[in-house]
Amino acid sequence: MKRAISLISRVITIVMFSCMLLFAYLAISSKFTGGKPNVFGYEIKTVLSGSMEPAFYTGSIIAIKPVQSGTTYKPGDVITYKLQDGTLVTHRVKEVNAAGEEVMYVTKGDANDAADSEPVSHKNVVGSYTGFTIPYVGYAADYARSKTGSALLLIVPGILLLFYAAISIFDALRQIDNKEPADLSQ
Incomplete structure (x- = not known):
C-alpha cells in the first residue's frame, strides 16, 4: 500500500512539475513572439470551425510551420492564411494559379461543398499545417x-x-x- 501511495505521489509530482515547465515555456515564448504560442519553431493555432473535418475538428489545436516563401505550395497542401479582416483560415489548396511573381491559391475546407469564394494571394499565407493536431484542447x-x-x-x-x-x-x-x-x- 505504501509503495502504491509513494508511486502515485511521484507520478503526481512529475506531472505537475512538467506542466509547470510547459506553461512557463509557452508563456515566455509567447511573450517573445508577440503573443503567438510557439513550440520549437511551430505556431500553435486553435481550430474555430468545422470546415476541415475530419482532418481536424472544431476545438482542436494544430501546429503550423510559419511561411518561408508563400509560393511553394501545391494542391493537397493545407495552408493557413489571413483574410483582409485579419481572421486566420486553414484550408486545403485545390488549385495553384501563377501569373508572373504573383501566386494565387484556390482553397477549400474539406467539409465544405465548394471552394472558397476568393483566391488567396501568396502574400497572405502565414504557414502550412504540419500534420500535428490534438483534438478539443483548443x-x-x-x-x-x-x-x-x-x-x-x-x-x-x-x-x-x-x-x-x-x-x-x-x-x-x-x-x-x-x-x-x-x-x-x-
Whole structure:
C-alpha cells in the first residue's frame, strides 16, 4: 500500500512539475513572439470551425510551420492564411494559379461543398499545417486566455500544490512520531 501511495505521489509530482515547465515555456515564448504560442519553431493555432473535418475538428489545436516563401505550395497542401479582416483560415489548396511573381491559391475546407469564394494571394499565407493536431484542447486553450480561465490556471494548481505539500508534511511528521526512541543505556 505504501509503495502504491509513494508511486502515485511521484507520478503526481512529475506531472505537475512538467506542466509547470510547459506553461512557463509557452508563456515566455509567447511573450517573445508577440503573443503567438510557439513550440520549437511551430505556431500553435486553435481550430474555430468545422470546415476541415475530419482532418481536424472544431476545438482542436494544430501546429503550423510559419511561411518561408508563400509560393511553394501545391494542391493537397493545407495552408493557413489571413483574410483582409485579419481572421486566420486553414484550408486545403485545390488549385495553384501563377501569373508572373504573383501566386494565387484556390482553397477549400474539406467539409465544405465548394471552394472558397476568393483566391488567396501568396502574400497572405502565414504557414502550412504540419500534420500535428490534438483534438478539443483548443477549447481549454481559449478558456485559459480568458480572465477567469487564467485566474483558475493560477489558483487551482497553487491550491493543489499547497494541499500536496500539507499531506507530505503531515506524513513526514507521522513517520517521525511512530519511530521508537533509541536505547541510550548501551
